[in-house]
Amino acid sequence: MKIGKGIRLFAAVLAIGVMQAAGAADPDKKEIRFGATAGPYADQIRYGVKPVLEKRGYKVTIVEFSDYVQPNLALADGAIDANAFQHVAYLKKFSADRKLQLSEVVQVPTAPIGIYSNKHKALTEVKAGATVSLPNDPSNLARAITILQQIGWVTLKPGTDMIRASERDIESNPHKLRLIQLEAAQLPRSLDDVDYGFVNGNFALAAGLKLNSALALEKIPDYYMNLVAVKTADLNKPFVKDIREAYQSAEFKAVAQQRFAGFVPPAYQK
Template identity: 75%
Template sequence: MKAFRRAWSPLTAIALGALIAVSVTAHAADPDKKEIRFGATAGPYSDQIRYGIKPQLEKEGYKVTIVEFSDYVQPNLALADGALDANAFQHEVYLKKFSADHKLALSELVKVPTAPIGLYSHKHKRLDELTDGATVSLPNDVTNQARAIILLQQLGWVTLKPGIDPVKSSERDIDANPHKIKLVPLEAAQLPRSLDDVDYAFVNGNFALASGLKLTDALLLEKIPPYYLNLVAVRTADLHKPYVKDIATAYRSAEFKRVIDERFAGFSKPSE
């Protein structure tokens, strides 16, 4: 995953630096903190916090600040550095690999309703319009690329080499590509923009919704297994702190479930 780490912009670095300074002071001065900095990718996951979680926590006396991100790298680095107290944007496969690769002590708190990855097109109305040499964009990060390749295999557009675990697959593991599809790996946030340039694009649900696409616009939607449901992550050392338990309680509440039913139709929901 180190290949996907990039430098923060100067403004982001300044902002997160200020948050880190505040965080260190707050942790030292107030072990029972009442201020929560919650990171999320812009779109449905920040909106879930805004409409379903923040109001509940504020009733409990917390001040909640939502920090939005446009990529899958910075939220975990900011959480580990103390600039955030929790984040919501990733599934457990990504969290475990990113934490291991970057030696971060981060843990899952609770799974959240998740928008499935979908196959979209601005050029085609059906999947059977695939032609030889078609271009297909897909995420360039390891775990989400595997999700797209699993769907490609389900469609019969590619087959994997014998013995390959689909959950860990990449474009290098493709054995047969009968239509000579040209795969175009891109950063997940850029995939909606690629729709004007490719035949088909696999787009993560949060970025699809944030770009104005609807889940019902997809030509194919993933059936999300539990390990691909998104989650709330916190620092491992904070797992048993009161504010973390209050976050978990808010996500498991009937009030949050009502918000999901009203605002996030079509999302896959955790069983808990």
């Protein structure tokens, strides 16, 4: 009887220990797998955020992606713990479409979308029938459509929702532009084949383009500022708090000002 009680007691203690370990795993989390699109947002983590987190005892692994789909799927699946590549409009739509529970943590310095050309030196050189490449994901397409109106190349129907604008909202196209929608990562390559191309800042820089070489740059509204996202269930966990504080640190601000000139700073860096 005593041996049986001892075994049962040991098993109970072991079970409690396992449950306690499981409950304590997240507060003691010391490894962060951080996803980002290759280029400046991965580099922001590499040079500005990772060193701050490492000082706090974390091991940070950067996972680079080449598109705008996989980073959120990897986050939802638990393959990574956080990502930095998207703005809130994209995050909300993607999460709603895929039924994912993802949330914003903090905004990051953001490279504006720009209009580039390998064939023309100015927007005023636009001719009838010119070809223009744009990103094909709905939120970034809306950004490009909005800029087309701002530079006077198209007009949009009254009452158009700028966050959801598409080609269907174009009321007039006086230059008879041919709009070619492509995956955002392919836009830099398209510049050899089109007259003008809209290129997201991260992909422009990754392709060796300079922000100041754009013929026009977007004036980024708040809802197009890029951000860090995590699973909603993780939003109040200690490692997420530490990520937020790393971005808001003086060390990161110094790196951003030195390495990412031309990026639009978030409010906490102004």
